[in-house]
Amino acid sequence: MSVETPSHAPKSEVVALSPKAEPENPVRKACFGDQPAIFTDIYQDNINIAVWQNAISSSISEEAKQLLKNAANLKVVMTTDADNVVENLLEQSAELNAAPELCQHIALLVDMFCTLFELKRVGLRLTHLTHAMCPKFHVDKVPCRLVTTFTGNATEWLPNNVVDRTKLGFGGKGLPDNSSGVIRDLNHINQLAAGDVALLKGESWYNNEGGGIVHRSPSLSDNEQRLLLTLDFSD
Template sequence: MNVATIERQLNSVENTTNVSIAPQPTVFTNIYQNNINIAVWQRNLSSELTHEIETFLSDNPTFRKSISLSPETVREELDLATQRKLPKALVENIAQLVDMFCCLFDLKEVGLRLTALNNAMCPRFHVDHIPCRLVTTFHGNASQWLPNDKVDRTKLGHGNNGLPDETSGLYKQHSDIEQLYTGDVALLKGEAWAGNENLGIVHRSPATLPNETRLLMTLDFC
């Protein structure tokens, strides 16, 4: 374990009841615990993969692709859907995550979305009405979220009375906001998970930096 990972663990909100964070992917199994609505695998992308992604984004700044695929066909489906544009190291990384997600939830197929973003896709805090979603940012700023004990859910949606998140009373101070790191892989439990009504993780897209292009991937139940 490197120093950066240790520091991130020490600065994490592991003591918050609804989050489980670890530098091993086995942390994903904790999403089945009733009190957990976000499980985060802290990982660092290799310099080789990071360089290949930067080159890919430079050549494909508006890349967007949404497809359904299975663990058995993920490599072939990605190559076919993208005309082999994706770096091989990225394809292998995605294939690993698809296999993990399907194994964890006993799925035969998943919906994959891989998107290059130059602005915040979902700039306001919200919850998703789905069972669970895998989210990872391969490049750029990563997603933000609020711990259960730091959010007033009555201020979500129309409850904000037209006010920005920062002044609506949704949270008290900016330091309440937690943020994933580039490369982290998170499972976000939504409102449609059995027994998780009114407890879906509250999250949003981060603001993008000037001249920054994010590369975001999500996996969903088909």
Template sequence: MSNMAINNERQTAGAPPRHILSRYSFEGNTADVLSDIYREDTNMAIWQRTLSDKLAVAAEGILSRKPHLKASSIVSPETAVSTANEMIGLEGNASLFSEDIAQLVDMFCCLFDLRRAGLRIAALDRAMCPRFHVDRVPCRLITTYVGQATEWIPHDRVDRAKLGIGNQGQSDDASGLLKNSHAIHQLKRGDVALLKGERWEGNEGAGLVHRSPSISVTARRLVLTLDFID
């Protein structure tokens, strides 16, 4: 069963409609928790999975062989394995990685009734999106195979007026974006998360606020994302 983060925010005079104020994250250790993204009061669903030892080794091997990997393609469940193989090669046990990608593509397309999805795999040595932000998409899947994973803020702990130009040139810590010092949460390696964006119907003004983690000069990440195409 999934766990819900409680949001105690109350509606006040002149505030946005109630449907914008209440947004929760759901998490669980089985893939079926991802279907909770369809709940109107949800803007994040997290499948808390643990990578198998073999898959973790395969991911480390890909990062070692392709430290500057940046690959993207439009894939279907039927073409995901072959496309992934072209992106990462077939050295070692990389086929395990391709098979995992194909499983995620199949789940993503089935969940949202899509024929295709936008696949991106990236090896990163710096924060790709270092500032907290929302995505102008309906929904995005993200998972980190190597390194630190995505940071995010629960809906009731962020002042959205401080996003983008609203920060007036100040850092996220100094702008007033965070309502308290314990607001930042972080996914774990292997977690599969669905992040509901601003273009999900009825979720305008409530897209999940998140950013890439800061990483040291010696650390690297291997990250996969899936996006809507159709």
């Protein structure tokens, strides 16, 4: 299995990211599936990213594209329980009335996230982005974050065995990723696809210090845009 092309990995297969991990980094793996059941694998100690691939229909994708055209300033930031997601979304942004299937899909994701982690409420951000929000490789200081790009360039991430974690944050001395030394070979950068839903395990997950998935926002050229959803613990 090639680690460079995880989006094309066989369905429901756990992919070993390296046959020989560097000793300074704990071994972590990615897993991919074509059903949301793949999310339960995030509970395995050695998994730090679980991806439900191709999770949206073409009509949801089309609604997302239309939103980018018609809702240039779309930014929803709220906490919600799993029961009233669509109502809460529409209360935040009337423009979402034009995207009923997308709203239902978001409600499904909130319900899954709450069930998987036994949460009553989640922090939800739905944002129209025209620039890279977090352009440098980093780890999140959260237990676990759901990330999905409905349309546009999606999140980039690194297998744990190719990262020099001492070069993250201040260790990178302000240098760009391609010269900071955070990654030895740029060919090892992996990228999610639009429509993929990923659970990114963070540094605050129990016993996962030093094992949080290293990731960044994709760079966007002048006319590129993306519609991004993130869900976080909120209890």
